[in-house]
Amino acid sequence: MRTDLADALEVGGFRTITCASLAEARTALRTxxxxxxxxxxxLPDGNGIDLLELIRRDHVLHDMPVLVLATYGQVSDLIIEKQIRATDYVGKPYDIVKVVAQVRSLLGAPPVPEVVLVIDGDAKFRGELCDALGKLGFKTAAAANGTEGLQLAASQRPTAIIVDGAMTDMDGASIVRRLRLEPTLRATPCLLLSDSTAKDAEVRALEAGADSSVKKDDLGVIVARARALLRSAATMPTETKRMLAPKRILTVDDDPDYLEILSGRLRKRGYDVECAHSGEQALxxxxxxxxxxxxLDRTMAGMGGVEACRRIKDQPETRDTPLIILTATEQREAVIEGLAAGADDFVSKASGFDVLSARVQAQIRxxxxxxxxxxxxxxxxRSELEASEARAAKDLAEARAVMAEELARANVELAQANRELETFSYSVSHDLRAPLRTISAFTQALTEDLGDRLDEKALxxxxxxxxxxxxxSDLIDALLELARISRVPIARHRVELSSLASVVTxxxxxxxxxxxxETRIAPNLVVAGDGRLLRIVxxxxxxxxxxxxxxxxxxxVEIGLDRDGPETVYYVRDDGAGFEMSQAGRLFTPFHRLHTxxxxxxxxxxxxxxxxxxxxHGGRIWAEGAVGQGAKISFTVPTERTS
Structure with a gap:
């Protein structure tokens, strides 16, 4: 039944893979x-429902349509237990025609039939071969000569190619060699037809790159051999399509007769030939x-072959193009000079066209x-770079996550420490007030009660x-004020510093x-801040x-403002005692004083x-001064807090 179903699907235009066991099916799905x-x-080695479960859990195959052949009693309990479903179920015994129709409804139209390219100069034989392949479901393309065949190979990318060994413009072996030069057609099966059964004919065909060789006398054998090649061809993705245009050869020689003969022979081998009569024309x-x-001919009028070679190899666009210098002499010095100029090969014209053709083919290959x-x-x-970038991005993201976590933890710990410190400072300062008041009160009472009996030293x-x-007491008040300021929320509103400064002075x-x-207060000093706190400032x-x-x-004493680009800087300046600039950074440290x-x-x-x-408030503050020349304290108050 498996073979009959596969044959019916093949006739319907579908390619099939037949498997007799779970193990074969798993291999096919992977490859x-x-x-x-x-x-x-x-199945002999297991249950088909197990394979269905594997397909449904695979991240690539999970959406693939699956038909299960079974009776209802065989699958109902397993489906309920495993909670997996096939696309549809076909009851056994099944109708092959209905199964094919169901496959067609799930997949739509069958895939495009495989294309077999037939290159043969015999129109009658070519037609008979195409008809025989067509009856088997293959789409065919036909070419009457090698040049046309290469062009069709470029445009249609056939699944297989059948080439006659002898044609008018080029022999079949040359066509196969040209095909094997193309990466996109290198794995395409090629069958070379020969008029001889001699063993050396098959050897020559295989050396040219053909996959098989068969005598051109039995159409049935040829078709069977073609089908065998198609069955054995590996199914794999190919590179991006590349047009197989004939390879372009530039021939450069100032001898028109030799140039014509050489160009004609190259064209017969399937090359597209451009001719130039001088080094200048070649450029x-x-x-x-x-x-x-x-x-490139070595000896030409005007620019010689060696000089032309140097110029060609000096250009980035042509530096890697294979270049063969042709010469009428095989002198050692001439060979060394040509190769030193950048030539890839050096061929004597006396060696014959076959040698030259082989060298050309080798250089192109x-x-x-x-x-x-x-x-x-x-x-x-590119893959390594992408992988490295992905690894770097992952490492960076992980490092940032760790840093963010550590920073958040540090901020929490710092905030907790600040709260504890503020609470401690406030508690200590508050608790010191009571004993301090007691000391002051009893000392004052002692003076009032015993003042006339105390000597001057005791007083x-x-x-x-x-x-x-x-x-x-003043120190405790200052500490309490600092602790309170660290906790009180900022309430921003319009504050006129000029008015506040007038009240303070x-x-x-x-x-x-x-x-x-003498006080000088600049008018219209207005900021957006907390008025109570700025009064303390x-x-x-x-x-x-x-x-x-x-x-x-x-x-x-002066209060005013300076402009520092877009930033407004306010200041309080005096001409008093001043300070050493080396001490400026310590002025804002608690309990640090520059004077006794x-x-x-x-x-x-x-x-x-x-x-x-x-x-x-999000601002900055700094000090400038000089001993005996006064001090200047500058500060900023941004409209919104920036840190």
Whole structure:
């Protein structure tokens, strides 16, 4: 039944692969392209449903149509158990005609019949052979000579080629050799017909590249041998289609008679020949388009063959084109000179046309093999590059994922540490207030109660205790302020720095009415920020400017702005004590002071608080100054926070 079904499908235009066991079927599915599977449930080495399950789980074959041949009782329980389904089920015993019709409904029209190219100069025999192949379901194409046959091979890409050994324009062996030069037709089965049964005729056919040779006297044997070749042909994907136009040969010689004879013989071998009568003309021909081989006479009038060879090999477009120098002499010096100029071969005209033809064919074959190898190398390099890029992209993605995870974890840990630190600072500062108030209160009470009985030394000690307590209280207030500023949310709105600066300087002037301080406040200093926090910034910066200009009379304090490209920079400048620029980076460090309490009182927290506020607004802050020449504190307040 298997053979009958396969024959019926073949007659219907479908190619079949017959398998007698699960093992053969698995091999066929792995190695052959299959469009539809017909499975019998009962197989000698297993159950067809197991193969159906394998197909449905395969990422390539899972959508392939599958017909199962079985009775309902054979498959119902297995289908329910394995939860897999075939495309359709055909009850046994089955009707072959109905199975073929079902295959046709699933796959549509059968594939295009295989094309067999017949190249034969005998019109009657050619027609009979094509008719016999047509009756077997093959599509045929016919050519009456070698040149036409090569052109049809280029345009139709036949499945097999049958070539007569003797024709008017070229012999069959030459045609087969030309076909074997083409990578896309190299594996195409070729059957060479011969008028002789001699063993040497078959040897010559096989050496030319034919797959088989048969005597041209029995049509049935020829057809059978052709079918055998088609059955044994491997089914595999081919390269991109390439037109098999006759190879172009450029012949260059200033002897018109020799040029005509040479060109005629080359054309008889199936080549497309271009002629040039000088080296200069050869360069013009090459400038118009490429050729597959160049035959160049060594001795010509004008530009000689050796010079023409040098120029051709110097051009990137023609550097790799095979070039053979022809000469009437075989002198050693001439051979060395020609090869040194870049020629690929050196042939004496006296060697005969057969030698020259063989050399031409060898050079063209070598060039094509090199081109194939180059394409393979380039493809391998592209594949390796793509694989390397994929690996690099994967490694980069994994590294980024790891870095992102580590960064997120570090941010969480940092945020937790900051919260704990702020909580600790606030708690410590808050808890220090009570004992500090007790120290201050009892020290003050001691002064009031025993003031008239204490000597001057004891009173000095008490004053020192009260001063230290007061400084400690200021320090705690500053720490609490810094902790509060680190937690409070930023509420942005329009803030007029000019107005705020005026209020701050007026308060500073009321505290020290005897001071002479000239203040200059630029008008219309407006930012988008938190007004409460920016008031703290100005309190600290203007307070510092007021403090460090105490020894100036009069002192000068200025608040204004500079333009740094698109960025607006605000500043507070004074002409007070100043500082060493080497210390500028440490000014904003908590508890770091450049002056002693005896020079200028302070806690060392003010500028640290200012920096924290500016950074929370997304801005920058820096300091410039010189000892005895004052200081300038600059800062920015972007419209939106950038970090």
């Amino acid at each position: 052959r392209p299959v469009s539809l599977a017909i499975l019998d449930v009962e 013009e021909v090459l400038a118009q388009g490429p050729v597959d081989c160049i035959l 070598r060039k094509q093999i090199e081109d194939e190898q180059r394409r393979v190398r380039e493809q391998l390099l 000095d000690h008490i004053r020192r205790v009260l001063a230290a307590a007061s400084r400690m 007026e308060e500073l002037a009321r505290r020290e009415p005897t001071r002479k301080v 100005l309190d600290n910066l203007l307070g510092n400017a007021w403090k460090f200009t105490a020894r100036r009379d009069p002192a000068h 309490d005896s020079e200028f009182k302070g806690t060392g927290i003010g500028l640290a608080t200012v920096r924290r506020i500016i950074e929370r």
